[in-house]
Amino acid sequence: EHVVNRIAAGEVIQRPVSALKEMVENSLDAGANQIVVTVKDGGNKLLQIQDNGHGIAREDLGLLCERHATSKLRSFEDLEGIGTLGFRGEALASISFVAHMAVTTMQHDAVHGLSASYRDGIMDPGGPNPCAAVPGTTITVEDLFYNVLTRKKALKNGAEEYSRILDLVSRYAVFKAGTGFTVKRQGEARADLHTLPTASRLDNIRAIYGPSVANNLLPLKHKTGDMDPAVASSTFSADSATFTAEGYISNASHQGKRSNFILFINGRAVDCSPLKRAIDALYATILPKAAKPFVFLDLKMPGSHVDVNMHPTKKEVGFLHQEDVVDSLRAAVESQLLASNN
Ligand code: ADP
Numbered sequence: 001e002h003v004v005n006r007i008a009a010g011e012v013i014q015r016p017v018s019a020l021k022e023m024v025e026n027s028l029d030a031g032a033n034q035i036v037v038t039v040k041d042g043g044n045k046l047l048q049i050q051d052n053g054h055g056i057a058r059e060d061l062g063l064l065c066e067r068h069a070t071s072k073l074r075s076f077e078d079l080e081g082i083g084t085l086g087f088r089g090e091a092l093a094s095i096s097f098v099a100h101m102a103v104t105t106m107q108h109d110a111v112h113g114l115s116a117s118y119r120d121g122i123m124d125p126g127g128p129n130p131c132a133a134v135p136g137t138t139i140t141v142e143d144l145f146y147n148v149l150t151r152k153k154a155l156k157n158g159a160e161e162y163s164r165i166l167d168l169v170s171r172y173a174v175f176k177a178g179t180g181f182t183v184k185r186q187g188e189a190r191a192d193l194h195t196l197p198t199a200s201r202l203d204n205i206r207a208i209y210g211p212s213v214a215n216n217l218l219p220l221k222h223k224t225g226d227m228d229p230a231v232a233s234s235t236f237s238a239d240s241a242t243f244t245a246e247g248y249i250s251n252a253s254h255q256g257k258r259s260n261f262i263l264f265i266n267g268r269a270v271d272c273s274p275l276k277r278a279i280d281a282l283y284a285t286i287l288p289k290a291a292k293p294f295v296f297l298d299l300k301m302p303g304s305h306v307d308v309n310m311h312p313t314k315k316e317v318g319f320l321h322q323e324d325v326v327d328s329l330r331a332a333v334e335s336q337l338l339a340s341n342n
């Protein structure tokens with residue numbers, strides 16, 4: 001039975017960065033405004049995330065890694081109006097099947113912290129144990145895929161995995177301005193990525209992607225349909241495209257050497273190849289010299305229009321009226337580029 005679970009877990013958690021993405025989203029769901037990621041060998045040996053979120057109650061620790069038991073998805077109807085990033089309740093369970101996992105947590109009104117470790121979905125006997133702690137949660141994942149040799153072999157070297165981790169946290173740092181992010185290698189005093197909770201999205205683009213990117217950006221704001229985030233998702237008709245877009249796009253003078261396409265839909269970092277292709281093609285026709293655009297888009301659409309990523313590895317997102325949404329966004333980017341070009 002454990003072998004089957006392990007294979008399934010290896011599908012959910014494919015590499016260090018997929019585990020980290022789930023843990024970052026859990027920290028954000030917990031209301032953290034400081035997140036520190038510590039890594040050894042690109043996360044292959046050690047992946048630790050410390051947050052100052054609301055912590056985990058003692059009674060929840062026993063079931064933390066039980067599949068679906070602690071899911072934020074309490075009922076099927078919740079699917080429609082999903083407010084938090086997590087809803088599958090299988091990320092930590094999966095991690096515990098393919099790595100050594102330990103948790104230290106302290107709720108803000110508690111007098112001491114609690115620690116527990118997990119294996120194959122189950123808390124180690126005797127836990128949780130009282131310990132000294134600061135408010136928030138630290139999750140430590142060691143020796144990823146120690147028991148899944150096929151996965152372990154498929155992993156890239158630490159440098160490659162680390163660059164994926166830096167890329168992911170960079171995206172969240174821009175999207176979640178208001179939360180400070182730090183990424184560092186274990187034993188190094190200096191962080192490789194560091195943002196402050198007081199910084200804006202633009203500050204973070206400047207700090208992470210450099211002034212040549214930040215100095216050549218145009219703001220983008222766009223709206224189609226009567227999207228109102230305050231309105232329950234189920235009240236939206238499925239008949240037409242409904243979304244808001246907010247972000248930054250590189251202008252005509254931008255001479256980026258690398259293209260960056262950063263997309264969030266309803267708070268989750270996702271890929272959307274048709275949208276990326278459309279925007280790339282647009283930049284290539286309008287600005288042949290700036291063929292490597294920087295694009296950051298924060299899209300919100302009714303939860304009922306999005307194919308809720310039931311599977312964490314399904315980074316490629318699907319949504320209703322995809323062609324209309326892509327066309328409408330391409331047009332918005334085009335008019336902003338043309339306006340600034342004249
Ligand atoms: P999901 O996020 O889908 O509920 P996860 O396996 O990702 O499932 O997490 C299980 C549960 O553990 C979460 O619902 C949450 O209650 C708790 N949890 C995980 N990480 C944290 C954290 N950093 N702070 C507070 N609670 C957490």
Ligand code: MG
Pocket residue numbers: 022025026085086087089091
């Ligand atoms: Mg989660």
